[in-house]
Amino acid sequence: MSKRLVVMGDSFTEGVGDDDPAYPNGVRGWADRVAEQLAAHDPDLRYANLAVRGKLMGQVLAEQLEPALDMRPDLVTLYAGGNDLMRPSVDIDALMDDYDKAIGRLIESGATVVVFTGVDGVEDALFRKMRGRVAIYNEHTRVIAARRGALVVDMWAMRQLRDRRMWAPDRLHLNALGHTEVAIAVLDVLGATHELVGTDLGPRATLSPRERRQQNLQWSREHAWPWVRRRLRGESSGDHIMPKRPVLSPVGQSG
Template sequence: MSKRLVALGDSFTEGVGDDDPRAANGVRGWADRVAAQLAAEVPDFRYANLAIRGRLLGQVLDEQLEPALAMTPDLVTLYAGGNDLMRPKVDIDALLGRYAEAVATLRATGATVVLFTGVDGVEDPLFRKMRGRTAIYNELVRGIAASHGALLVDMWPMRQLRDRRMWSADRLHLNSAGHTEVAIEVLRVLDAPHSLSPVDLAPVPATDPRSRRSEDLRWAREHALPWIKRRVRGESSGDTVTPKRPEPLPVVDGLA
C-alpha cells in the first residue's frame, strides 16, 4: 500500500466548505480524511496537500507539479479545472491537453495517480447551465485516465452529491458530509480499508416557492455577488492562502 500521498488541486482538495479549526487553513476535507484512513493502515505514512482555493488548472500545474515531483510520492491525487469551467470562456480541449501532459509526467514516476470527474449540477439552477461543459470535461478526463493508467473517482453518477445538504452555504463547496462521501469513494477506488460512514440524510423536505426564492436571494447577496466582484477585480479567494501541508508529514492522532 502507498506510503506517501501528495494531493494537488484547488479548493475541492484543500477542503474548503468543511470547516475544522483543528485542521491547517481551518478546513479538513476529503483528502485529509483519506490520508487519516491510509495512515491507520500503513506505518510511516506521509501526506502533503499543496492545493489552494481559487486556482485555475494552469496555476495548479505551474505551482504544484514540480514541488510534488520533488517529494517522490507513490500516490498522487489531482483535480483541477472546475474554476476554469466557471469562466465566461474556456478552451476545454487546450485545458485538458495540459492536464494530460501532467498526468503522463506523474505516471512516468511510477506513482499511482487518482483523477476526478466533476459533479453533476443538474439539481441546482446555476450549475445546471454548466452541465454541458462539465460533461465534456468529464469525458476528456475519463479518456486521460484510461490512456495513462490512472485511477478515476467518477463523481458525475454520485447522486448523493446532487443533494444541496451535501454542500456548504456558498453552494460551491462540499460540506463535511459531502467531503466524507468523496473520501469514501476515493478509498473504494484505492481498494483501501476504512472506518468512514456516509451521512444518513432524511428525505428532502418540501420547500415552498416563496422560501426557495428567499434562500436564492440571500445566497446571491452573501455569496454570488462577492464572487463576481472578486472576478471583476482580478482577485482570488486564494491570493493570501498558502498550502496547508507543504511537506509530506505524518498524520498525528488521526488528524491530517
C-alpha cells in the first residue's frame, strides 16, 4: 500500500460540512477517513491534506501542485473546479485543459492519481441549473482519466448523494454521512480493505409545498445570501484558511 498520500483541492477535500473540533481546521471529511483506513493496514503511511475551501481550480493548481509534487507522493487525490462551475461565465474547456496538464504531471511523477466526477444535482432546484455544466466537466474528467491512466470516483453515479440528508445545512457541502459515502467509494476504487459502512437512511419525508418554501427561505437567509455578499466583495471562505495538513505526517498527527 502507498506510503505517501497527498490530497489536493477545495472545501470538498478539506472536509467542510463534516464539523469535528478534534481535527485540524475543525473539520474531518472523506480524505481523513480514507487516510485513517489506509493507515490501519499500513502504519508507515504519511498523509498531507493541502485542500483549502473556496479555491478555484486555477488557485488549487497554482498553490498546491508544486508542493504536492515536492512530497513525491505514491498516491494523490485531486478534485477542483466545483467553485468555477458555479460561475456562469466559466470556460469549461480551458479549465479542463489546465486540469489535464496537472493530472499528467502527477501521473508522470509515478503517483497513482484519483480524480472525481461531480455530483448529480438533479433533485435540487438550484443545482439542477448547473447540471449541464457538471456533465461537461464529468465527460472531460473521464476522458482525461482514461488517457492519463488515473482512477475515477464517479460521484455522478452515487445516487445516495442526491439525498439532502447526506448534505450539511448549506446544501453545498456533504455532512459526515456524505463524506463517509465518498470515503467508501475512494477506498473501493483503490481496492483497499476498510471497515467503513454506509448508512441506509430509509425513505425520505414528504414535505408540503409550504414546508419546502420555508426551508428554502431559511437556507437563503442563512447560507445563500452570505455567499452572494462574499462574491460581491471579492472575498472567499478560504481567504484566511491554511491547509489542515500542509506536510506529510503520520495519520494520527496534524503535521
